[in-house]
Amino acid sequence: MIEVKGLTKRYGEVTAVNGLTFTVRPGLVTGFLGPNGAGKSTTLRMILGLNRPTSGSATIGGRPFVRHRAGLRHAGALLDAGDVHGGRSAAAHLWALARGNGLPRRRVGEVLREVGLEGVARRRVGGFSLGMRQRLGIAAALLGDPPVLLFDEPVNGLDPEGVRWVRGLFRRLAAEGRTVLVSSHLMSEMEHTADRLVVIGRGELIADESVADFAARGTGASVTVRTPDPAELAAVLVEAGARVRHDRASAGAGVLTVTGLSADRVGELAFERRIPLYELAPRAASLEQAFMELTAAHADHRTSALKAGGQAGWRDDGSSAASRSGARKEGV
Structure with missing residues (x-):
């Protein structure tokens, strides 16, 4: 289990993390989200003892990570897939980590097989694609078979098969009773992978709840209705205070998108007026929409589209879709 209590980090007059408190429990995949500059990376580094907090505490298994001997047996992490000596082979890199943590050599081969890199174990990491480096970073995190795992942007550079593999891996690790914390700017991945979300903005906690509860806080919820009498039903719903859009692009005639009323209330009104429904x-509101609405006031950089309520083009790591598309695809 990861416990963060009153965690604060200041750099001179700048407060990167401010009184942050949350718990990441075993048996769940917890997503760690926040706009650019929210303090996510700083928080992860403090949890792992790489940065010293100004005040507060972060513990893994009830102790600061730096007090654990053979740290990889207690927690594994992928923070930066590029932080590997390019002249070493994948196997040599992992063997150095294993030896420093008192782990048996056989674990190197086991984790390389786990992540699909067994066939390139003796290749130099400098020639790896971004996706291959991500797999190697995940292998390093798994090396000590730890109960706690932290991953920062783990799907960057992975192809669709790799993304699906990572989703399954995280779910399996959580199902084994491990604590899994995943930081990502991809809302679609959190929707498909996470059970709970910890959301921060400007170093402060915004939400700590299930994915469903967080998404429900967005205003994008609607009801889709298909009926042979769309005009009559639309008039009834508007009279009851709903906003109604006729979906004329739909393949089926008489499809309405209704906001401002629940599905139950729409059904009741149709029944009262004897309007048949097909x-x-x-x-539900999308996770991305709820995230953008609830973190808008905490974002350091907002595009004009976001200010106007749009969603396209925003990325919480500050990168554009175009820059990511230029990254090399996974080579295994």
Whole structure:
């Protein structure tokens, strides 16, 4: 378990993390989210003892990580896939870590097989693609078979098969009773992978709750209705205070998108007016929309599209979609 209590980090007059308190429990995949400059990386580094907090504490298994001997047996982490000596082979890199933590040599081969790099174990890391480096970083995190795992942007550079593999890996690790904390700017990945979310902004806690509860706080919830009498139903719903959009691009005629009323209330009104319904489906707000709405006031940099309520183009690591598309795809 990871416990963060009143964690604060100041750099001169700048406060990167301010009184942060949360707990990451075993058996769940916890997503760690926040806008650019929110303090996520600083928090992860303090949890791992790489940065010293100004005040407060961060513990793994009830103790600061630096007090654990053979640290990889207690926690594994991927913070920067590029932080590897390019002249070493994948196997040599992992063997150096294993030897320094008193781990058996066989673990090197086991984790290389686990991440799909067994066939390139003797290749120099300098020739690896970004996706291959990510897999190597995950292998290093798994090396000590630890109960606690932390990953920072683990799917960067992975192809679709690799992304699906990572999702399954995190779920399996959590199902084994491990504590899994994943920092990512990809809302779609958190929707598919995380059970809970810890969301911060400007170093302060915004939310600590399930993915479903967080998404429900967004304003984008709607109801899709299909009926042979769309005009009549739309008039009834508008009279009841709803906002109604007729989906004329839909393949089926008579499809309405309703906001401002629950699916139950839409069904009740249709029943009272004896208007038949062929479909009545609630649509929850997307995680991305809820995230953007709830963190807008905490973002250091906001595009004009975001200020106007748009979503395109924003990335919480400050990178653009175009810059990411230029990264080399996974080579295994």
